[in-house]
Amino acid sequence: MDDIFNYEHPFVCTDAVLFSLRTQEPDNYRKQPEINLSILLYKRTADPYNGKWCLPGGFLNIDEMPEDNILRKLSEKSYIDDCMLEQLHTFCDIDRDPRARVISIAYMGLMNEADSRRFDGGPVWFTVRFGDNGPMEFRNAETILSEKDIGFDHCAIIRVALERLRSGIMSNGMVFRLLPEEFTLTQLQNVCETVTCRKEPAANFRRKIMDMVQETDRCTGNKGHRPAKMFRKRKEAD
Amino acid sequence: MDDIFNYEHPFVCTDAVLFSLRTQEPDNYRKQPEINLSILLYKRTADPYNGKWCLPGGFLNIDEMPEDNILRKLSEKSYIDDCMLEQLHTFCDIDRDPRARVISIAYMGLMNEADSRRFDGGPVWFTVRFGDNGPMEFRNAETILSEKDIGFDHCAIIRVALERLRSGIMSNGMVFRLLPEEFTLTQLQNVCETVTCRKEPAANFRRKIMDMVQETDRCTGNKGHRPAKMFRKRKEAD
DNA sequence: AGAATAGTGTCTCTAAGACAGTATATA
DNA sequence: TATATACTGTCTTAGAGACACTATTCT
Numbered sequence: 001m002d003d004i005f006n007y008e009h010p011f012v013c014t015d016a017v018l019f020s021l022r023t024q025e026p027d028n029y030r031k032q033p034e035i036n037l038s039i040l041l042y043k044r045t046a047d048p049y050n051g052k053w054c055l056p057g058g059f060l061n062i063d064e065m066p067e068d069n070i071l072r073k074l075s076e077k078s079y080i081d082d083c084m085l086e087q088l089h090t091f092c093d094i095d096r097d098p099r100a101r102v103i104s105i106a107y108m109g110l111m112n113e114a115d116s117r118r119f120d121g122g123p124v125w126f127t128v129r130f131g132d133n134g135p136m137e138f139r140n141a142e143t144i145l146s147e148k149d150i151g152f153d154h155c156a157i158i159r160v161a162l163e164r165l166r167s168g169i170m171s172n173g174m175v176f177r178l179l180p181e182e183f184t185l186t187q188l189q190n191v192c193e194t195v196t197c198r199k200e201p202a203a204n205f206r207r208k209i210m211d212m213v214q215e216t217d218r219c220t221g222n223k224g225h226r227p228a229k230m231f232r233k234r235k236e237a238d
Numbered sequence: 239m240d241d242i243f244n245y246e247h248p249f250v251c252t253d254a255v256l257f258s259l260r261t262q263e264p265d266n267y268r269k270q271p272e273i274n275l276s277i278l279l280y281k282r283t284a285d286p287y288n289g290k291w292c293l294p295g296g297f298l299n300i301d302e303m304p305e306d307n308i309l310r311k312l313s314e315k316s317y318i319d320d321c322m323l324e325q326l327h328t329f330c331d332i333d334r335d336p337r338a339r340v341i342s343i344a345y346m347g348l349m350n351e352a353d354s355r356r357f358d359g360g361p362v363w364f365t366v367r368f369g370d371n372g373p374m375e376f377r378n379a380e381t382i383l384s385e386k387d388i389g390f391d392h393c394a395i396i397r398v399a400l401e402r403l404r405s406g407i408m409s410n411g412m413v414f415r416l417l418p419e420e421f422t423l424t425q426l427q428n429v430c431e432t433v434t435c436r437k438e439p440a441a442n443f444r445r446k447i448m449d450m451v452q453e454t455d456r457c458t459g460n461k462g463h464r465p466a467k468m469f470r471k472r473k474e475a476d
Numbered sequence: 477a478g479a480a481t482a483g484t485g486t487c488t489c490t491a492a493g494a495c496a497g498t499a500t501a502t503a
Numbered sequence: 504t505a506t507a508t509a510c511t512g513t514c515t516t517a518g519a520g521a522c523a524c525t526a527t528t529c530t
Contacts, residue, residue: 005338008300010250011243012341030480030529062246062339066330090328090343092304100243101300103250103343105328186482203484204520225481226527268502268507424509441511442493463508464500 011102015057015154016040016070016085017161018109020116021178021191022127030224035190038116039158041138041150042077042123048098049151053138055158056123057104066105077122083109084177089160096153104153108161110177130162132197169195173212176233182216184228185209249340253295253392254278254308254323255399256347258354259416259429260365268462273428276354277396279376279388280315280361286336287389291376293396294361295342304343315360322415323347327398334391342391346399348415368400370435407433411450414471420454422466423447 018040023033041053058073060066067085074080085107092103116125126138126145136158138145147155168174175191189205213231220228256278261271279291296311298304305323312318323345330341354363364376364383374396376383385393406412413429427443451469458466 004297005249007297009247010298010300012248012250028480032481059242059245060248060341062248063332065332066328087327089325090304092343094301094303103298105330105341184482200519201521202482203486203522206483208519222529223481224529225479226483228482266507270508422509439494440509441495441513444510446492459501461508462502463506464510466509 011097011100012060013057013102013104014060014066014069014073014107015055015091015104015157016074016107016109017055017088017158018074018083018111018116019161019165019178020111020125021113022125023113032186032190035187035194036127037194038125038127039138039161040116040119040123041126041145044151052151053126053145053149054151055106055154059102060105066107070107070109074123078119080111080115080119083111083115085109086164088157088164091153091157093153104157106157106160108164110165110174112178112180114180128158128162130197136162166196170208173233182218182230182232184220185213185231186228188213188231249335249338250298251295251340251342252298252304252307252311252345253293253329253342253395254312254345254347255293255326255396256312256321256349256354257399257403257416258349258363259351260363261351270424270428273425273432274365275432276363276365277376277399278354278357278361279364279383282389290389291364291383291387292389293344293392297340298343304345308345308347312361316357318349318353318357321347321349321353324402326395326402329391329395331391342395344395344398346402348403348412350416350418352418366396366400368435374400404434408446411471420456420468420470422458423451423469424466426451426469 020038020040022036022038024036026033040056042056044050044052044054056070056073056077058069060069064072066087070085071081071083074083086109088106088108090103090105094101096102096104119125124140126140126143129137129139135147136155138149150158165174169192175188175195178191179187185206186202188209189200189202192205193199212234214234216230216232218230220230258276258278260274260276262274264271278294280294282288282290282292294308294311294315296307298307302310304325308323309319309321312321324347326344326346328341328343332339334340334342357363362378364378364381367375367377373385374393376387388396403412407430413426413433416429417425423444424440426447427438427440430443431437450472452472454468454470456468458468
């Protein structure tokens with residue numbers, strides 16, 4: 001092999017920010033459930049950052065695409081074998097891994113709640129609390145994590161992913177990857193609102209997204225209030 | 239060192255799409271010059287892709303940031319020692335380099351015409367012709383290149399850069415990095431129009447960008463028509 | 477009736493686009 | 504006066520936001 005290939009070169013790894021939803025059943029069956037955004041983290045059991053929580057990912061094999069690497073790592077610990085991944089950014093800080101020079105190609109993925117509930121063992125879902133630019137917080141039934149509990153530069157990666165999700169959720173059809181096939185417009189709106197941290201009158205929201213959805217002939221029922229029509233993502237005909 | 243670091247891992251390189259402008263002096267001194275977008279390419283003198291034209295960049299050293307790598311490579315061949323670089327995307331196709339597995343972290347940079355004219359020796363500037371999605375063409379005084387004359391996957395990289403430039407030029411203050419400190423609004427508009435491939439009435443354009451610029455007390459003259467006020471980028475006061 | 481959500485109609489304001497017009501320098 | 508660019512005024516339209524209103528189900 002060529003001379004230029006005989007030098008000590010950086011390692012390459014992947015990291016994935018997987019988003020999903022956690023729907024909290026309400027105390028009163030007539031009320032709408034609370035919807036929270038959640039991400040997937042796992043607890044490290046070795047140095048560096050032993051005991052800290054990190055994003056799933058791994059070292060990239062010489063003959064492997066980053067997306068495949070991430071899906072492989074995820075399917076080792078769960079039942080995920082398909083999830084659309086979008087490249088976010090490549091993180092290159094020289095000392096981001098104390099063991100060696102490791103650059104990380106970061107991806108973002110979205111999955112609906114039903115699929116995300118099939119995870120067990122390995123990584124676990126934490127709901128994300130976040131303000132416009134303030135510190136983030138991650139929770140599940142047992143644990144509350146703050147930014148200092150996150151290893152490597154993964155907080156920065158999560159921030160970039162959140163920013164991408166927030167800016168794209170309304171335009172790129174990202175919302176639909178978080179929702180089941182069929183959903184009510186109120187569900188759709190609640191998801192958008194939790195992601196963007198902005199409330200909006202229903203009439204305005206509906207006008208804006210009406211051309212992205214299509215009505216089905218089904219609706220909700222037994223909720224103690226007017227039933228809601230179910231919608232699905234509109235199939236483009238162009 | 240750790241066991242996981244004893245494996246054959248991908249190489250990492252950088253590639254930079256540097257944009258600038260080429261102003262073509264008009265035949266009639268009273269007319270506005272034609273402005274073209276241009277990018278920097280160099281001709282390979284070794285396999286693979288011997289004789290093809292490529293983006294500047296290079297293999298990333300173990301203790302080097304990608305931006306520094308690019309600036310180092312550029313300053314070897316020219317006088318560039320500073321240029322804001324923005325990360326575009328990381329290209330990972332397994333066979334994008336026939337010699338080995340090499341992933342490329344691609345960046346985009348913008349420089350004004352005066353700075354870009356200080357390049358000599360090494361890489362050269364080509365004006366870019368491009369339609370909405372059609373094939374690209376690259377020209378300078380001696381040469382016309384089509385996409386097949388570009389090595390590696392650098393055409394795809396250029397396309398991503400163009401797309402980013404086109405979508406951000408009006409909002410992110412990118413235009414101002416292509417222009418000199420002071421410029422006329424017609425110049426500003428012409429640059430925006432060549433980048434976006436869309437014409438627009440001057441009145442509308444001016445209304446849109448008025449809050450991004452600030453007037454100076456200078457103006458053009460001796461042009462055989464009404465002089466134009468010079469403007470500069472508005473310094474934000476927040 | 478009361479509680480809760482589902483869904484609609486309409487007003488205002490702003491920004492984008494179309495287009496016609498005025499202003500000013502040089503030969 | 505002719506040419507070329509510089510700059511402005513205004514009409515129309517589309518979309519965002521605010522807000523008030525009606526509709527439906529279950530207990």
